[in-house]
Amino acid sequence: MIDRYAELLSAHILAKSGEMTREPVGILRHPFLVPSSPDSPYYSGHLWDWDSWWVSVVLAQVEVETGQPGRYAQHEEGSILNFLDHSTDGFVPIQLNPEGSLRHGDFGSDEEYARRQNTHKPVLVQHAALLAGRRGDAEWLRPHLGKLEAFLTGYLIRHLHADTGLLYWQTDFAVGVDNDPSVYYRPAKSTAAIYLNSLMYRELLAYGELLERLGEAKESVRWRRRAQDLADAINLHCWDERDGTFYSADLALRPVDPADWLHSGAPRAWSSLLLRIDSWSSFLPMWAGFASQEQAERMVERIRDPRTFAANYGIRSLSRLEKMYDLRASNNPSNWLGPVWGISNYMVFRGLVKYGFTEDARDLAEKTVRLFGHDLETTGCLHEFYHPDNGEPIMTRNFQNWNFLVLQMIAFLAGRPMATEF
Structure with a gap:
């Protein structure tokens, strides 16, 4: 059945990939x-960010x-250039449409x-580095380095919590994992999301890799050191x-007031608290690659646990033991309170591969192939998110996007070359 579904999905994705391209408008x-x-x-x-x-x-x-390199190069590069066209002092819209951009709040x-509001998720430079690596050429990006650096610098100014060195969301608007309880309905600037910091x-x-490709070795090292500083802060x-x-x-946390006699005997010595x-998203440090092998081994135990994340069709987006666990359909926000998503399955899969948990990666890939293969065979399309136990689609027909990353999983299962992020 896996082989049949893999063949069905591969044919579908190769035939439909061009449907995600649009011309200037x-x-x-x-x-x-x-x-x-x-x-x-x-x-x-x-046009959406991540x-x-x-x-x-x-x-x-x-x-x-x-075997068609560069087939969609103009649309891929154009996506980046459209965002850069509408960047201002490092602020880049989260979404662009023919009439304007998606905004929330006055x-x-x-x-x-x-x-005071969220910007494009920190994947713009990763997108550029991905294309530069595939094409073997970063020169087309040289005229845009100033805007890319302003984008990164804007994050490090507007989203950085000085006491911890972590980055926070300004609000809960368009954070990708829409209704993640660690962010959703929480006060502004209060959550240093593990998702956000792993992406950053x-x-x-x-950016360090792009600079190296462009011969800027000294600057490349400086930005890579900033990455390590962030990884150290996340681990701490x-x-x-x-x-x-x-x-x-x-x-x-309220700021420490040295003049407040109530706390003066033992003022707060911690700069954050864990949001347990x-x-x-907790598994993204494996995808990002800064978790230690020992940390990864402990996290894999949680990935395997059917009481929490392990499901018949992949990884629950929220542990089944959380009180917020809820599988009902929703849009704006989309539901990340337990349903299985193609992107969460894929990013956890990539982390498993990266840390050598090959059998766990294979198991997750096979579950994803079964999920999407059955949906495609039954309904003729794929959906946005799914019931983790029975695989039934919950929302949004004809959603393609990261669901098509199952093509990478199929290549992995077959032992063929697998294209990855930068």
């Missing part, structure tokens, strides 16, 4: 990528499978909005030795 002056086919009711016409990056990862495997001027670690490394403040996993950190909420 409105304020989008360059060709670009979208998460879904034109038949999707939600995502068919908008979605466009993952579509490029998919297309890297499509190029390998078809914070007055554009400058004030940028200071890779983003800083990606987000690793829980008791539970054997990483958590997001709570930054919502069991989300799939």
Whole structure:
């Protein structure tokens, strides 16, 4: 059955990958990528931040499978250039559409909005590094280095918690894992999400790689050191030795007031608290590569546990033991309170491969092939997220995007070359 589903999915993805490309329209002056086919009711016409990056990862495997390098180069590079066209002082929109950008809240001027609201997730440089590596050429990015560096610097100014060295979300708007309880409905600037910090670690490394490709060795080292500084901060403040996993950190602590007699005898000596909420994001340090082997071994025990994350069709997006666990359909926010997502299955799978847990990676890949293969055979398309136990689709027909990363999993299972992130 796995082989039949793998063949069915491969044929479908190779035939449908072009449906995620769009031509210039409105304020989008360059060709670009979208998460879904034109038949999707939600995502068919908008350029999204981390979605466009993952579509490029998919297309890297499509190029390998078809032997057509550069087939979608204009749309991939154009996605980055469209975002850079609309960057201001390092602030880059989360989403662009032909008429404008997705915004939430009225914070007055554009400058004030940028200071108080979330920007493009830290995957813009990773996207650029991915394309530079595949093409063997980074020169097309040289004119844009200033904007890419401003993007990173903006994060390190506007999102950095000085006491811990961790990065926080400004609000719970468009954080990717929409209703993650460690972020959703929490106070502004209060969560140093393990998801955000894991992405940022890779983003800083990606900029170091780009600079090296462009002959800027000294600057490359400086940015790679910043990545290591962030990894050290994450290990210090987000690793829980008791539970054997990483958590997001709570930054919502009152400042220490040395004049306050009530606390003067023993003022607070800690700069954050662990948010012990069991989300799939806790495994992202394995995907990012800064977890130690010993930490990875402890986290794998949790990945294997059917009481918490392990399910018939992959990894639950929230532990089944959490009180917030909920499998109901939702959109804006999409539901990450337990359903299985293609992207969480893939990123956990990549972490397992990276740390040598080959059998666990194979098991997760096979579960994902069964999930998507059965859906495609039954409904003729794929969906956005799924019931973890019975595999039934919950929301959004014709969602493509990171679901097509199953093509990488199929290559892994078959022992063929697997295209990866930068």
